[in-house]
Amino acid sequence: MPEISVRGLEMPESPIRKLAPLAADAKKRGINVFHLNIGQPDLPTPQVGLDALKHIDRTVLEYSPSQGYLSYRQKLTGYYKRFNINVDADDIIITAGGSEAVLFAFMSCLNPGDEIIIPEPAYANYMAFAISAGAKIRTIATTIEEGFSLPKVEKFEELINEHTRAILICNPNNPTGYLYTRREMNQIRDLVKKY
Numbered sequence: 623m624p625e626i627s628v629r630g631l632e633m634p635e636s637p638i639r640k641l642a643p644l645a646a647d648a649k650k651r652g653i654n655v656f657h658l659n660i661g662q663p664d665l666p667t668p669q670v671g672l673d674a675l676k677h678i679d680r681t682v683l684e685y686s687p688s689q690g691y692l693s694y695r696q697k698l699t700g701y702y703k704r705f706n707i708n709v710d711a712d713d714i715i716i717t718a719g720g721s722e723a724v725l726f727a728f729m730s731c732l733n734p735g736d737e738i739i740i741p742e743p744a745y746a747n748y749m750a751f752a753i754s755a756g757a758k759i760r761t762i763a764t765t766i767e768e769g770f771s772l773p774k775v776e777k778f779e780e781l782i783n784e785h786t787r788a789i790l791i792c793n794p795n796n797p798t799g800y801l802y803t804r805r806e807m808n809q810i811r812d813l814v815k816k817y
Contacts, residue, residue: 632753637746690716721747724790728755736787739778743770745796757787770800775809782817789814 645655689695695711702709717723724747732738734756740748742761752759760781764770778789791810794801 629753629756634746634749634753636750686716690714721751724748725751725754728752728757732757732787735785737781737783737785738788738790739781739786740790741773741795743795743797744790745792748790758785760786764798764800770795770798772802772806772809775813778810778813786817 645657648655689712692711694716695714698714699709699711715723715726717726728738728751732752732755736755736757737760738748738752738757739760739762741764743764744761749759762773762777762781764773772791789810791802791807793807
């Protein structure tokens, strides 16, 4: 039987995968379960989208281009330009979701031994993505008493060392929902420029 890699053994189990069987068992016992753990939309899908699927005039639904459709990437450049972010369509890669995008970013920007600073609570799979890249997550706790606001810059500076390569800010935060202010984001920007 093949052995699991060291990286595979170090990979933490997703908390979401731990919760799903518990939720299923509770449902079997007649308990009403509100799924706040799996990112499923709680809004109806727009009717125009459902109608388009019902009336699709194609016989084959093939893979899209690996970098995403050019027309979509070109429209995104126009969107970003409104915020003074100047990118070309070739600078953009479309992913199947945020997790894939974060994993791609980790794998392309981090080397084994590099460190990433992340405010927590944080999305549980960041740890697994870091392990995949051979990197280490260093966390800074936020508190409900402070509304999960960004910790003081000094707390970040305490963790910065020669192995630090990134500060990951998810805005709005997952899982707290906290929306970082412009002032907070500017503090992180200035900190990154300083180091």
